[in-house]
Amino acid sequence: MIDYLSSHMWQLWAGIAVLALILELTSGDFFIVCFAIGACGAAAVSPFAGIYVQLVVFGLVTAFSIFQVRPFALRYLHGKDEGRLSNAEALLGREGRVSETIAAGGYGYVAIDGDLWKARTADGQEAGKDTAVRVVDRQSTIITVEPILQT
Numbered sequence: 001m002i003d004y005l006s007s008h009m010w011q012l013w014a015g016i017a018v019l020a021l022i023l024e025l026t027s028g029d030f031f032i033v034c035f036a037i038g039a040c041g042a043a044a045v046s047p048f049a050g051i052y053v054q055l056v057v058f059g060l061v062t063a064f065s066i067f068q069v070r071p072f073a074l075r076y077l078h079g080k081d082e083g084r085l086s087n088a089e090a091l092l093g094r095e096g097r098v099s100e101t102i103a104a105g106g107y108g109y110v111a112i113d114g115d116l117w118k119a120r121t122a123d124g125q126e127a128g129k130d131t132a133v134r135v136v137d138r139q140s141t142i143i144t145v146e147p148i149l150q151t
Helices: 002-007 009-027 032-045 051-078 087-091
Strands: 095-100 108-112 115-121 132-139 142-147
Touching (some): 032 051, 095 115
Parallel strands (some): 115 142
Antiparallel strands (some): 095 108, 095 132, 108 115, 132 142
């Protein structure tokens, strides 16, 4: 087994690269993909070099990718949008509907794009079910909303 593995290290490196690419799909910040690039570099030298050389190549190519390829990819794919909102910050200003009445001074739930968020009203007043609201603040996972005035 050891002899087979040592003579076919490129398969191990290819597996690491594929695993890193799959993990990158969950993060999207172009960090884990640098390890996939390093694994591809190590796979390329594996038929010609020992395990220590492969590890050095993996480390060097990964480091190069983190410091050179990743910033380029972020700049190219995310553009110049420095103020790009992500995660919960993107909720500010969004509109939704009250799905469970927000009690006066208490909490309820608001549906925004199919997700339910625990919410309270900005003025502490009650907001009935199906009331249109806008998100004005966020504290952890609790959003603060205000009713949208219908004209």
